[in-house]
Amino acid sequence: MTLAIILSLLTLNLSPLETVLVNTQKSTIEWEGGSATTTHNGLISLKSGTLEISDGQLTGGAFEVDMTSITNLDVSEAYRGKLENHLKSEDFFDANAFPTAQLIIVKATEEKDNLYRIVADFTVRDITKSIEFDASLTPTGNGYTASATFTFDRSEYEVKHRSGSFFMDLGDKLIYDEIKVAISVITQN
Numbered sequence: 001m002t003l004a005i006i007l008s009l010l011t012l013n014l015s016p017l018e019t020v021l022v023n024t025q026k027s028t029i030e031w032e033g034g035s036a037t038t039t040h041n042g043l044i045s046l047k048s049g050t051l052e053i054s055d056g057q058l059t060g061g062a063f064e065v066d067m068t069s070i071t072n073l074d075v076s077e078a079y080r081g082k083l084e085n086h087l088k089s090e091d092f093f094d095a096n097a098f099p100t101a102q103l104i105i106v107k108a109t110e111e112k113d114n115l116y117r118i119v120a121d122f123t124v125r126d127i128t129k130s131i132e133f134d135a136s137l138t139p140t141g142n143g144y145t146a147s148a149t150f151t152f153d154r155s156e157y158e159v160k161h162r163s164g165s166f167f168m169d170l171g172d173k174l175i176y177d178e179i180k181v182a183i184s185v186i187t188q189n
Helices: 002-013 077-088
Strands: 017-021 029-035 038-053 057-072 099-113 113-122 127-140 144-152 176-187
Touching: 038 144, 038 176, 057 077, 057 127, 099 127, 113 144
Parallel strands: none
Antiparallel strands: 017 038, 029 038, 029 176, 038 057, 057 099, 099 113, 113 127, 127 144, 144 176
8 A cells, every 4th residue: 555655656746758749841950150261151951850848848859950951041043052062072061971960969957947958969970979058948839949059060070171170271261160050949739
């Protein structure tokens, strides 16, 4: 009898974990990278994604990014294809060999209402590194919106083209290692 009561109490304290699918058509991933002389920005498509929610709080999640979908938004149409193909080439993200990147939320700590500190495993070119960043999660009717911005160092993922981490004296040919990413996620309703 006592064991049954203890098990009942433990069961009451367990929060159900809900895995919520991300609407990949309504969600966006923006990127920005630059060199000594210019900056470029664009979009990358989200292939799939889930958020793990317990009692309305973010506890985890997983995202798969389609690296073959890299697009540029800030150059003329005549140059756009050349730049996009270069970013997808072996010089940068080698999208033929590594068509996806992943972000897996390992830990989500609520810092204040709807704002979280995220620890995630980020995989690019089959190389996984731990990253940390801030994110928000907001309930919207029967779904959620989430957003996060982070910067990663491309040289840690063996993206070497004109990187100051691998080559000296590049002068105005230098391309910065830091790439900014802004993710806006809407769950399916």
